[in-house]
Amino acid sequence: xxxxxxxxxxxxxxxxxxxxxxxxxxxxxxxxxxxxxxxxxxxxxxxxxxxxxxxxxxxxxxxxxxxxxxxxxxxxxxxxxxxxxxxxxxxxxxxxxxxxxxxxxxxxxxxxxxxxxxxxxxxxxxxxxxxxxxxxxxxxxxxxxxxxxxxxxxxxxxxxxxxxxxxxxxxxxxxxxxxxxxxxxxxxxxxxxxxxxxxxxxxxxxxxxxxxxxxxxxxxxxxxxxxxxxxxxxxxxxxxxxxxxxxxxxxxxxxxxxxxxxxxxxxxxxxxxxxxxxxxxxxxxxxxxxxxxxxxxxxxxxxxxxxxxxxxxxxxxxxxxxxxxxxxxxxxxxxxxxxxxxxxxxxxxxxxxxxxxxxxxxxxxxxxxxxxxxxxxxxxxxxxxxxxxxxxxxxxxxxxxxxxxxxxxxxxxxxxxxx
Amino acid sequence: xxxxxxxxxxxxxxxxxxxxxxxxxxxxxxxxxxxxxxxxxxxxxxxxxxxxxxxxxxxxxxxxxxxxxxxxxxxxxxxxxxxxxxxxxxxxxxxxxxxxxxxxxxxxxxxxxxxxxxxxxxxxxxxxxxxxxxxxxxxxxxxxxxxxxxxxxxxxxxxxxxxxxxxxxxxxxxxxxxxxxxxxxxxxxxxxxxxxxxxxxxxxxxxxxxxxxxxxxxxxxxxxxxxxxxxxxxxxxxxxxxxxxxxxxxxxxxxxxxxxxxxxxxxxxxxxxxxxxxxxxxxxxxxxxxxxxxxxxxxxxxxxxxxxxxxxxxxxxxx
Numbered sequence: 001x002x003x004x005x006x007x008x009x010x011x012x013x014x015x016x017x018x019x020x021x022x023x024x025x026x027x028x029x030x031x032x033x034x035x036x037x038x039x040x041x042x043x044x045x046x047x048x049x050x051x052x053x054x055x056x057x058x059x060x061x062x063x064x065x066x067x068x069x070x071x072x073x074x075x076x077x078x079x080x081x082x083x084x085x086x087x088x089x090x091x092x093x094x095x096x097x098x099x100x101x102x103x104x105x106x107x108x109x110x111x112x113x114x115x116x117x118x119x120x121x122x123x124x125x126x127x128x129x130x131x132x133x134x135x136x137x138x139x140x141x142x143x144x145x146x147x148x149x150x151x152x153x154x155x156x157x158x159x160x161x162x163x164x165x166x167x168x169x170x171x172x173x174x175x176x177x178x179x180x181x182x183x184x185x186x187x188x189x190x191x192x193x194x195x196x197x198x199x200x201x202x203x204x205x206x207x208x209x210x211x212x213x214x215x216x217x218x219x220x221x222x223x224x225x226x227x228x229x230x231x232x233x234x235x236x237x238x239x240x241x242x243x244x245x246x247x248x249x250x251x252x253x254x255x256x257x258x259x260x261x262x263x264x265x266x267x268x269x270x271x272x273x274x275x276x277x278x279x280x281x282x283x284x285x286x287x288x289x290x291x292x293x294x295x296x297x298x299x300x301x302x303x304x305x306x307x308x309x310x311x312x313x314x315x316x317x318x319x320x321x322x323x324x325x326x327x328x329x330x331x332x333x334x335x336x337x338x339x340x341x342x343x344x345x346x347x348x349x350x351x352x353x354x355x356x357x358x359x360x361x362x363x364x365x366x367x368x369x370x371x372x373x374x375x376x377x378x379x380x381x382x383x384x385x386x387x388x389x390x391x392x393x394x395x396x397x398x399x400x401x402x403x404x405x406x407x408x409x410x411x412x413x414x415x416x417x418x419x
Numbered sequence: 420x421x422x423x424x425x426x427x428x429x430x431x432x433x434x435x436x437x438x439x440x441x442x443x444x445x446x447x448x449x450x451x452x453x454x455x456x457x458x459x460x461x462x463x464x465x466x467x468x469x470x471x472x473x474x475x476x477x478x479x480x481x482x483x484x485x486x487x488x489x490x491x492x493x494x495x496x497x498x499x500x501x502x503x504x505x506x507x508x509x510x511x512x513x514x515x516x517x518x519x520x521x522x523x524x525x526x527x528x529x530x531x532x533x534x535x536x537x538x539x540x541x542x543x544x545x546x547x548x549x550x551x552x553x554x555x556x557x558x559x560x561x562x563x564x565x566x567x568x569x570x571x572x573x574x575x576x577x578x579x580x581x582x583x584x585x586x587x588x589x590x591x592x593x594x595x596x597x598x599x600x601x602x603x604x605x606x607x608x609x610x611x612x613x614x615x616x617x618x619x620x621x622x623x624x625x626x627x628x629x630x631x632x633x634x635x636x637x638x639x640x641x642x643x644x645x646x647x648x649x650x651x652x653x654x655x656x657x658x659x660x661x662x663x664x665x666x667x668x669x670x671x672x673x674x675x676x677x678x679x680x681x682x683x684x685x686x687x688x689x690x691x692x693x694x695x696x697x698x699x700x701x702x703x704x705x706x707x708x709x710x711x712x713x714x715x716x717x718x719x720x721x722x723x724x725x726x727x728x729x730x731x732x733x734x735x736x737x738x
Binding site for chain 1: 592682
């Protein structure tokens with residue numbers, strides 16, 4: 001029976017092609033289509049988005065796109081409830097940390113069904129191979145990317161007579177540099193990097209490991225985490241890193257405000273924000289690594305696009321996604337607003353200036369050291385990160401010992417990952 | 420039905436001269452008209468309050484992630500609460516907050532109400548000025564301003580260092596962050612103040628005069644006349660503020676974030692509940708938390724009512 005239907009459908013399709021009526025795919029796609037497109041961002045991005053959508057509608061007169069947007073937190077809250085109510089928008093902006101959460105629940109459309117036709121993925125940057133895939137299905141496509149990096153203030157490094165970060169420098173070199181800068185200039189050598197889970201991830205990747213295992217458990221043991229957090233405690237004891245009181249207080253600003261410290265680690269596109277907070281020159285450099293062959297850096301998808309599994313117009317949705325990531329004109333409109341574009345065409349078209357140009361140039365220099373991105377984080381990864389931040393804060397305040405912190409983190413993280 | 424409505428209006432004393440018999444009173448149409456007028460409220464209550472509450476009660480016994488069908492797990496959610504260190508922390512933080520914020524806020528409200536109770540020029544302006552903060556109280560912007568005020572080397576820090584107290588920023592100090600939120604709550608004393616003011620107006624002047632004749636000083640008059648006379652109002656405000664304080668969310672969420680920064684010192688009950696429901700997608704667990712909160716607030720309220728017998732005096736009670 002099923003086979004009969006397939007045959008029937010195929011012959012019908014062939015007939016359509018023969019008559020030239022298949023220009024817009026299968027017949028359910030013909031006629032005017034309205035797509036709901038939901039994304040997070042602010043009014044600035046809304047203007048750019050409208051320009052891009054207008055352009056898309058010009059090229060595809062049959063498709064109308066109705067956009068809606070919220071701030072990041074509100075966006076997820078709304079999307080969660082919409083999805084639970086079976087009312088998810090056709091095309092949604094996706095975050096790497098939520099991808100599996102949604103994919104596992106079967107609410108996302110497998111874009112492989114449209115790849116090669118409505119969805120063109122040939123032009124993605126090399127580092128993005130397979131990004132957006134969960135369990136061999138493609139649930140999302142990256143729009144832009146960035147990589148975890150070292151930021152530093154070259155003036156302070158020079159003043160302390162410490163060589164600037166370069167490939168081959170080790171974590172011990174970094175600690176020594178921070179101490180030298182603090183003692184010669186009086187400025188803190190850096191932020192306490194042990195409060196951020198991505199620094200642990202970098203160290204694990206440099207050792208050939210990963211933050212999470214394939215089956216979604218923690219990819220490291222208690223002893224490894226204790227070693228990591230102990231590094232932070234040593235730095236606090238030597239008084240070479242920015243105290244936690246200050247770090248917490250200046251939020252949401254960074255330590256580059258008032259030049260509080262000489263270095264920090266973070267996503268490279270943060271340079272744009274940092275440059276707005278200080279007049280001091282900040283440069284990007286490679287991560288410290290005890291294995292010069294492995295920097296552990298990878299191109300992380302900053303934002304992705306997904307379609308709803310329940311969309312009535314998968315082809316139109318795929319067209320929109322394809323347009324948003326490939327069209328050079330869209331790349332020119334957004335520039336660096338969505339992170340550095342994920343396709344070569346858009347990266348060339350985007351007129352990057354100021355700090356973003358620096359970031360793009362920096363990514364060029366380490367392009368061959370970038371390795372494959374890890375698979376989409378397991379469900380609950382967001383919660384694990386939050387627990388990491390809170391518990392390391394308690395540790396940095398000296399309210400708990402390293403061992404207590406490790407115990408607490410493992411209890412919470414395992415609890416979160418279990419469900 | 421329109422006919423019933425007409426009948427109903429006719430039953431009023433002015434319209435109906437016949438003696439009202441019990442059977443006449445219980446005509447079914449009368450009740451129906453009443454319910455008809457009540458219906459918007461009843462429908463709203465059922466759809467927007469009772470319905471969601473029932474759903475939440477059901478969900479609290481399930482494992483529900485918002486996407487898949489809820490799965491019945493009995494009282495597991497409730498049992499797990501007591502092993503959850505974050506939950507225990509949130510109970511502790513919230514309890515501490517209620518214990519501090521309610522008395523501080525009520526004391527501030529009563530003190531200012533008494534100041535505003537006397538006759539003075541421009542009284543209206545003062546009252547408006549003191550009531551103002553509570554109108555904008557729940558807004559996000561106030562919380563942001565508050566955070567800025569209490570930062571290192573900001574207004575509060577400078578003021579305190581002028582008198583020789585050096586605390587540094589309160590925002591980054593886990594020992595002070597809760598206090599900061601208590602002060603924010605106290606600053607928004609407008610609503611209870613207005614109620615106190617109304618209560619104070621009801622205290623007969625003769626009582627003060629009599630007390631004065633008997634040689635009672637200001638303090639004595641306050642404790643022996645004012646407090647007992649307005650004790651029902653104090654009790655009312657105490658109940659209201661206690662219940663409100665348990666539900667602190669906006670200011671805490673804006674200042675401390677969903678993690679209760681710094682170091683979990685502002686991890687309030689509702690903040691953790693929100694985090695569980697909307698970040699970890701554990702709606703069942705969050706629902707169980709909500710019902711535990713209801714239970715907790717109910718218990719505290721019942722306790723307050725018990726103690727009230729000892730200190731709340733209603734007029735005609737024992738005088």
